[in-house]
Amino acid sequence: MLKIQNAVTIDGSRMNLTIESTKDFTLDAQNLTIFPGLIDPHVHFRTPGLEHKENWLTAAKAALAGGYTTVFDMPNTLPPTITETSLKEKKALIEAQLAEVGIPLRYELFFGADKKHLSEIHKVKHDVIGIKVFMGCSTGNLVIDDDESLHAVFAIAASQNLIVAVHAEDEALIIERKKQFSDAKHYCDHSKIRNPEVAARAVAKAIALCRIYETKLYILHVSTADEIALIAKAKEEGLPVYAETTPHHLFLDDSAYDNLQGKAVVNPPLRAEEHRKALWNAIKNNVIDTIGSDHAPHTNTEKSQAYGACPSGMPGIETTLPLLLTAHHEGLITLEKIVSLTQKRPREIFGLPENNDVVLVDLNKTRFVDNATLKTKCGWSVFAGQELRGWPLYVIMNGVLYDLATI
Ligand code: DOR
Ligand code: ZN
Numbered sequence: 001m002l003k004i005q006n007a008v009t010i011d012g013s014r015m016n017l018t019i020e021s022t023k024d025f026t027l028d029a030q031n032l033t034i035f036p037g038l039i040d041p042h043v044h045f046r047t048p049g050l051e052h053k054e055n056w057l058t059a060a061k062a063a064l065a066g067g068y069t070t071v072f073d074m075p076n077t078l079p080p081t082i083t084e085t086s087l088k089e090k091k092a093l094i095e096a097q098l099a100e101v102g103i104p105l106r107y108e109l110f111f112g113a114d115k116k117h118l119s120e121i122h123k124v125k126h127d128v129i130g131i132k133v134f135m136g137c138s139t140g141n142l143v144i145d146d147d148e149s150l151h152a153v154f155a156i157a158a159s160q161n162l163i164v165a166v167h168a169e170d171e172a173l174i175i176e177r178k179k180q181f182s183d184a185k186h187y188c189d190h191s192k193i194r195n196p197e198v199a200a201r202a203v204a205k206a207i208a209l210c211r212i213y214e215t216k217l218y219i220l221h222v223s224t225a226d227e228i229a230l231i232a233k234a235k236e237e238g239l240p241v242y243a244e245t246t247p248h249h250l251f252l253d254d255s256a257y258d259n260l261q262g263k264a265v266v267n268p269p270l271r272a273e274e275h276r277k278a279l280w281n282a283i284k285n286n287v288i289d290t291i292g293s294d295h296a297p298h299t300n301t302e303k304s305q306a307y308g309a310c311p312s313g314m315p316g317i318e319t320t321l322p323l324l325l326t327a328h329h330e331g332l333i334t335l336e337k338i339v340s341l342t343q344k345r346p347r348e349i350f351g352l353p354e355n356n357d358v359v360l361v362d363l364n365k366t367r368f369v370d371n372a373t374l375k376t377k378c379g380w381s382v383f384a385g386q387e388l389r390g391w392p393l394y395v396i397m398n399g400v401l402y403d404l405a406t407i
Pocket of ligand 2: 042043044074294296
């Protein structure tokens with residue numbers, strides 16, 4: 001039995017907790033606040049094929065270090081996860097890596113929608129958490145940029161009762177704007193090319209498809225006030241539309257390029273301050289349901305390349321919770337809301353069963369984000385050097401206690 005004594009609950013009361021375990025251990029949790037094991041509905045752990053950036057040996061540790069015991073992994077790997085065979089092979093590799101590192105992280109896989117492989121969806125419907133649709137190109141070659149295929153995906157997903165998760169950036173508009181900005185050479189041009197209209201146009205299209213087919217729609221990494229307005233309306237209409245935002249869109253804006261250079265390049269891009277404020281408002285108003293880290297590591301070398309060659313994406317799973325807890329101390333968000341965004345709503349929306357995983361957090365521990373101690377294989381964070389207040393110290397997953405200082 002694991003006995004957690006005197007832990008603080010998020011509403012400030014005290015509790016003792018006993019968790020079934022093969023080991024006996026008693027932890028005095030006087031100064032620790034107890035959270036449920038967090039769920040990250042959006043990660044790119046890079047297996048197979050991109051394992052110079054990340055793999056599940058390093059990512060499993062990064063997840064625990066961030067307080068996460070469940071992750072949903074994206075299909076833009078090499079090869080992409082777009083067939084039953086590639087899904088099975090990916091699962092086998094993940095299982096082997098998790099066994100090797102001795103961390104049985106809970107995970108689910110998104111299946112990639114690909115025009116040439118739509119019939120594969122029927123074969124995998126019981127084995128995936130949802131269908132991922134890239135409406136605009138990002139890392140990898142996955143994209144559904146024609147209306148006929150988009151309609152087909154939404155129709156199939158509805159018939160199989162699968163949720164569609166969209167990367168909502170309009171490919172046609174991206175291509176048009178790339179031509180307009182053909183001499184772009186600064187990283188900050190990224191935010192101009194993939195402007196708010198690029199996102200809003202795709203979100204409007206996805207919502208229209210959700211209305212036609214009654215498909216459950218999960219809108220990934222919402223980053224603009226424009227998208228929020230559309231999503232709020234869809235929710236008022238009673239459509240099954242759910243929205244995610246990311247830590248980088250909540251905590252950074254497009255002034256970050258000056259310091260971060262290529263490391264600030266991400267899809268969708270960082271936005272002007274007014275959009276960041278709109279995201280915080282949308283969290284308050286329950287228009288945003290979840291936070292996904294969109295943990296998308298690339299190597300230092302890759303991110304140092306010039307604009308155009310520099311890949312989009314940044315790691316995030318280790319810093320999401322400390323960033324949110326620091327925002328809590330600043331009066332921006334309640335602990336209940338943090339739990340709602342990072343555990344309760346993902347579980348409800350995707351229909352995950354309950355588990356008894358917990359994270360024990362020292363709400364008052366301050367620590368600088370330090371590239372040298374990160375678990376992610378890429379070894380950097382856009383938040384490096386920032387002092388954050390509120391860090392997870394222990395995770396109990398499936399009855400096993402992990403001391404995060406020693407994983
Ligand atoms: O910035 C991004 N990076 N956006 C995506 O859609 C993909 C991700 C990645 O896989 O690197
Ligand atoms: Zn992503």
